[in-house]
Amino acid sequence: MPFLIGIAGPVAVGKSTIARVLGELLSRRPAAPSTGSVTTDGFLYPNRILERRGILDRKGFPESYDQEAMLRFLTAARAGRQVRVPVYSHEHYDVVPGRSVTVGREDILIVEGLNVLQSCRRPDDRGPAVDLNDLFDLTLYVDAEFDDLRRWYVARLRTLLRTARGNPPAHLRRYACLSAAEIAEEATRRYREINEVNLVENIQPTRERADVIVRKGSDHAVREVLVRGSGDATTSAAASALPAVVTARTARAAAGTQVSSCRASVR
Ligand SMILES: Nc1ncnc2c1ncn2[C@@H]1O[C@H](COP(=O)(O)OP(=O)(O)OP(=O)(O)O)[C@@H](O)[C@H]1O
Numbered sequence: 001m002p003f004l005i006g007i008a009g010p011v012a013v014g015k016s017t018i019a020r021v022l023g024e025l026l027s028r029r030p031a032a033p034s035t036g037s038v039t040t041d042g043f044l045y046p047n048r049i050l051e052r053r054g055i056l057d058r059k060g061f062p063e064s065y066d067q068e069a070m071l072r073f074l075t076a077a078r079a080g081r082q083v084r085v086p087v088y089s090h091e092h093y094d095v096v097p098g099r100s101v102t103v104g105r106e107d108i109l110i111v112e113g114l115n116v117l118q119s120c121r122r123p124d125d126r127g128p129a130v131d132l133n134d135l136f137d138l139t140l141y142v143d144a145e146f147d148d149l150r151r152w153y154v155a156r157l158r159t160l161l162r163t164a165r166g167n168p169p170a171h172l173r174r175y176a177c178l179s180a181a182e183i184a185e186e187a188t189r190r191y192r193e194i195n196e197v198n199l200v201e202n203i204q205p206t207r208e209r210a211d212v213i214v215r216k217g218s219d220h221a222v223r224e225v226l227v228r229g230s231g232d233a234t235t236s237a238a239a240s241a242l243p244a245v246v247t248a249r250t251a252r253a254a255a256g257t258q259v260s261s262c263r264a265s266v267r
């Protein structure tokens with residue numbers, strides 16, 4: 001059965017980047033465990049369903065996910081069963097029809113998404129909601145300042161537009177004839193009106209459930225690592241070892257990131 005790691009946090013905080021780097025680092029451990037990572041974005045309903053339900057502008061909110069499918073996936077993965085996960089594309093702003101990734105047989109499986117610490121409806125609402133947190137062996141919450149989050153969101157949008165090379169998919173067309181300043185203004189407004197509302201209402205309230213809170217600075221470097229623990233010597237030692245590992249290695253693995261000092265404590 002895989003060791004399941006959950007990574008939660010706001011939109012554009014760097015969850016998938018951390019999942020990728022962490023997976024790579026863990027697979028280089030002496031025992032060479034096999035690792036995989038997957039995002040809960042794949043369980044978003046396709047745009048056509050969100051549109052039909054009038055919730056396209058609620059993408060990322062709890063009701064925009066197929067929670068039953070997500071719960072089935074996590075339960076199967078936890079039991080070590082192979083399972084197919086649909087794929088979401090930021091480029092196309094939609095779930096990709098017919099595409100999936102198969103996971104569940106790895107030694108370590110990392111699942112990242114806005115909602116991995118939230119609770120999830122059971123099929124047909126039978127029984128109380130499940131705290132997804134309970135399905136993971138270790139959970140992280142990646143945190144950052146709102147100003148930085150907006151900036152990283154805008155930067156990612158710019159990258160998407162650049163990658164589209166003058167032929168953007170439908171949802172990016174509205175940005176195509178805007179100046180750089182207008183793109184930043186429009187994307188910042190979008191972040192504030194949708195993602196920040198979701199952050200305050202649904203994502204940030206789950207932060208304290210995480211085993212580890214990782215705080216990033218405006219240069220993406222890890223500034224602080226807060227480990228939830230009983231205050232015993234082992235937890236304290238693990239907490240003090242973490243920042244050096246996370247900061248230095250994440251920085252090396254993510255090109256252009258500065259290595260900087262980082263505090264660690266047990267909370
Ligand atoms: N360590 C890093 N150094 C430099 N840039 C980074 C780093 N981590 C993330 N980024 C950049 O920040 C942006 C958001 O990162 P990423 O896509 O990993 O976030 P996310 O939390 O997975 O987003 P979402 O919730 O929307 O899927 C991307 O443009 C990415 O390149």
Ligand SMILES: CC(C)(CO)[C@@H](O)C(=O)NCCC(=O)O
Pocket residue numbers: 011012041058059060061114190191194195
């Ligand atoms: C796909 C999510 C929900 C999370 O990755 C996010 O990137 C997103 O698209 N949010 C919806 C609002 C927006 O367009 O940014």
